[in-house]
Amino acid sequence: MGKKFCALLNKDLRMMISGKYFFMAAGFLVLYTLYVNLGYVRFMKEDPYHVYLYDPQGLEEDVASEIIRVSSKEELEDALQSDGGSAGVDLSSGKVQVILYEGTPKSDQYRAAYALSRLQSSHEYRAEVVGDHTLEQKARREITCELLFFEISAVGFLGIAAILFKEKNMGVIRVHGILPLPKGLFLFSKMIIFLLADLAFAVLLTLFNTGWAQGLRVLPGVLIQTIFLSLVMALVGIGCSLLLKDFRQFTLAYLVIAIFVATPVFLTANTPVKLEGIAYHPFYPIYMGLKNAYFGNWAADPLYFAGVTCGIVVLFAGVWLAFCKEMAKEG
Amino acid sequence: MIKVKNLTYSYHTGGKKHPGSRPDKGGRQVLQGLDFAVGDGEIFGFLGPNGSGKSTTQKILTGILKGYGGKISFWGQDISVMQKKEFLQKIGVLFEFPYLYANLSAADNLNYFASFYPKGQLRDVGELLDQLEFKKDFLKKPVSSYSKGMRQRVSMARALLSSPKVLFLDEPTSGLDPSGAVLFRRIIEEERRKGTTVFLTTHNMLDADLLCDRVAFLADGQIVAMDTPQSLKEQNNSGDRAPTLEDMFIHYTGRGLS
Numbered sequence: 115m116g117k118k119f120c121a122l123l124n125k126d127l128r129m130m131i132s133g134k135y136f137f138m139a140a141g142f143l144v145l146y147t148l149y150v151n152l153g154y155v156r157f158m159k160e161d162p163y164h165v166y167l168y169d170p171q172g173l174e175e176d177v178a179s180e181i182i183r184v185s186s187k188e189e190l191e192d193a194l195q196s197d198g199g200s201a202g203v204d205l206s207s208g209k210v211q212v213i214l215y216e217g218t219p220k221s222d223q224y225r226a227a228y229a230l231s232r233l234q235s236s237h238e239y240r241a242e243v244v245g246d247h248t249l250e251q252k253a254r255r256e257i258t259c260e261l262l263f264f265e266i267s268a269v270g271f272l273g274i275a276a277i278l279f280k281e282k283n284m285g286v287i288r289v290h291g292i293l294p295l296p297k298g299l300f301l302f303s304k305m306i307i308f309l310l311a312d313l314a315f316a317v318l319l320t321l322f323n324t325g326w327a328q329g330l331r332v333l334p335g336v337l338i339q340t341i342f343l344s345l346v347m348a349l350v351g352i353g354c355s356l357l358l359k360d361f362r363q364f365t366l367a368y369l370v371i372a373i374f375v376a377t378p379v380f381l382t383a384n385t386p387v388k389l390e391g392i393a394y395h396p397f398y399p400i401y402m403g404l405k406n407a408y409f410g411n412w413a414a415d416p417l418y419f420a421g422v423t424c425g426i427v428v429l430f431a432g433v434w435l436a437f438c439k440e441m442a443k444e445g
Numbered sequence: 446m447i448k449v450k451n452l453t454y455s456y457h458t459g460g461k462k463h464p465g466s467r468p469d470k471g472g473r474q475v476l477q478g479l480d481f482a483v484g485d486g487e488i489f490g491f492l493g494p495n496g497s498g499k500s501t502t503q504k505i506l507t508g509i510l511k512g513y514g515g516k517i518s519f520w521g522q523d524i525s526v527m528q529k530k531e532f533l534q535k536i537g538v539l540f541e542f543p544y545l546y547a548n549l550s551a552a553d554n555l556n557y558f559a560s561f562y563p564k565g566q567l568r569d570v571g572e573l574l575d576q577l578e579f580k581k582d583f584l585k586k587p588v589s590s591y592s593k594g595m596r597q598r599v600s601m602a603r604a605l606l607s608s609p610k611v612l613f614l615d616e617p618t619s620g621l622d623p624s625g626a627v628l629f630r631r632i633i634e635e636e637r638r639k640g641t642t643v644f645l646t647t648h649n650m651l652d653a654d655l656l657c658d659r660v661a662f663l664a665d666g667q668i669v670a671m672d673t674p675q676s677l678k679e680q681n682n683s684g685d686r687a688p689t690l691e692d693m694f695i696h697y698t699g700r701g702l703s
Contacts, residue, residue: 121560125546132548285544289603291509293561294533442509 118295122303130307133277139315142269143322146261150254150323158253164200165229166193173205178232201229220386251328255408258323260380262336263343263401265319266312268372271347274308275364278355282440287356291441301433305348312344313337324408335407342422343400349429356436396425446520447506447611447642452479453514454501475501477666478515488633488643490653490674493663494698499646500541502663503613506644507538519611534562537609541616543596547589551579551599554588555606562607573602578628593620601629611642618652630656650690660690662697670697 130136167174167181168190184190187206194202194215202213210233212226243249281287290300320336321329350371358364379401382392392398399418406412454476475498483489493499504510506517508529517524524532545554555570574584577598588596597620604612617633618626633643633656647653653660654674661671670677670693678688681696688696 118561121557125549125557128549128553129546280548281546284547285540285542286546288540289538289544289558292507292533292536292538293558294530295561442504 115296115299119299119303122295122299123307126303126307129277129281130311133273133280135273135277135311138273139265139270139311142265143315143318146265146319147322150257150261154257155250155253158250163225163228164193164197165232166190166197166200166202167205167233168202169205171205171208173208174233176235178235181232199225201225203229203233246328251324254324255328255332256384256405258320259405259408260384261323262316262319262340263379263404264376265315266340266343266347267375267397270308270312270315271351271371272368274348274351275355275368276361278304278352279361279364282355283360287437287440288443297437297441298434301352301430301437304352305345308348308351309341309344312340316340320408332408332410332412335410335412336404339400339404339407339412342426343397343404345426346396346400346422346429349426349433353429353433353436356433356440446485446518447483447644448518449479449481449502449506449515450517451515452476452502452505452517454498454505454510454512456501475666476505476513479663479666479668481661481668481671483642483644485642486637486640487658488637488645488656490657490660491644491646491663492648492650492653492660492694497663497698498666499663500615503615503644503646507536507613508532534566534607535610536613537604537607537611538613539600539604539615539617541619543593543600543620545588545596545599545603548587550583550585550587551591551595551602552584554599555602558603559606566608568606568608570602570606573605574598576632577602578625594622594625597621597625597629601632605632605636609641611644612636613644613646615646616648617645618647618649626652650694654690662694664698 161180165181166184167177168184168187182193184193187204190202190204190213194200194213198215199217204211204213210230212229214222214225216222217225287300290297316336317333320333323329324332354364354367354371358367375397378389378392378395379397381387382389382398383401383405400422403412403418453474455474475496479498479502481489491499491502501510505513506524508524519527519532519535546557549557551574552570555573559567559570574581579595579598579602583591583595588599591599597617601617604614612633614633618629621629630652633645637643643656645653645657657674659671659673660677661668663669672680674690674693677693678690681688681693
């Protein structure tokens, strides 16, 4: 049994190599790492809204260093016009007037409150950092979680399907129907090889982007969530490649799957938008489990484990049926 | 010895059927009570037009399709109670198309498929490919660079690799040039001499005529004639000219060659 499984693993590994799977994964790993370290973290370090102050009577002497003083009302208007996200404070009438170019109600309130807080230098507007959970570390964990989820559920999934369609089109799946081989091994081998690739990707992505010390601390939880997501996506990928006619058909299905999987989950988890019934979305608990794992809050909820395990078993059964059907197809 | 008794099969429902019974609503009964036996070391030709049930029969005999009606036994043992692993170790199958891993070489393909059989029953890959006159300089090149004939040779090597007791061949000479076809026929005859039973499915009447000890003509899921090619031809000799197996095909199946 071990020898047969090793032969299957070896063959699947070679299929992945010839399908440039690892090349693609390495490329995305570099791309994500560059994006996080050279792009995303820097965006997060950007100064908050600029605050322009027009105070011809010198009513506010002790303002915070972030305040930019302007000498005329025209200059204030020009500044606000050219710097749309900024806030202006006009003290020319003797009263505090906050001037904004309208955005969204929430952000307008934030900008106004921030502008007013800057009128006094003693007011601290930054939240206190507890332990090593800095703003940068928070940003790194959030974006690493999103990128890992996106990689496994969208990019890697596409790679899996491409390889499996190649194998299907070669017709070799049918040959396995007459080999003295427990048929489940054929599916297990694929699940294991894609799982190992995803785990390696998760380890490297986490360590490169959250730092070694922080990364190692959250890795156990992250890897457990990665196992769930990887197995689910591998089974969905195998199922699609067995049920759909060709890769062209798959690309259409992929759009639906990717939009269905990614959009509502990202929208609910990362924005104030709360979609009704999102708790029943099959990928939402996995995404939140992954996110919680990145923040070290991962708790072993037996119900969650049971639910995901059941889902994987059901998917495996479906894929098994599709696999048997494919083996029996016309030559 | 292969014995098939009252074999029925219906697509869509896949349920058991009895000869003459109607298929379920929406189902299509493709086999309607086949009865035949193939002796050890015999080359048995299974001939018929497209859609007559040849492939379905072969799939049932190789254990790929379940849900059939009737009885099938190999070497006196019912196929449904046989250990599947042991059964599959004893058969070799050549599919109509050369299904191989295109990214792997011939040697890698054969070594991969060999890894599922016990070492003791395996033939030497190099010797097999030599026997099939495979060009050695292609041995390590990926299958994607092979011609159809070369792929067919590798597929035949895969079928013979495990020294099978029963060899199922589906259009073995398809895609081969005449010298390749002669070579394949010679190899099939050598297998028969070794005692291997050969179940040959083909549209190539020359192959059937030259190779088969007996042939069965299948039409609409029923065996309409079964005998040696010679006897069938003699039975239908009207005197104008000596009939060929192609004439018999048209005569028994009621259709031209597809």
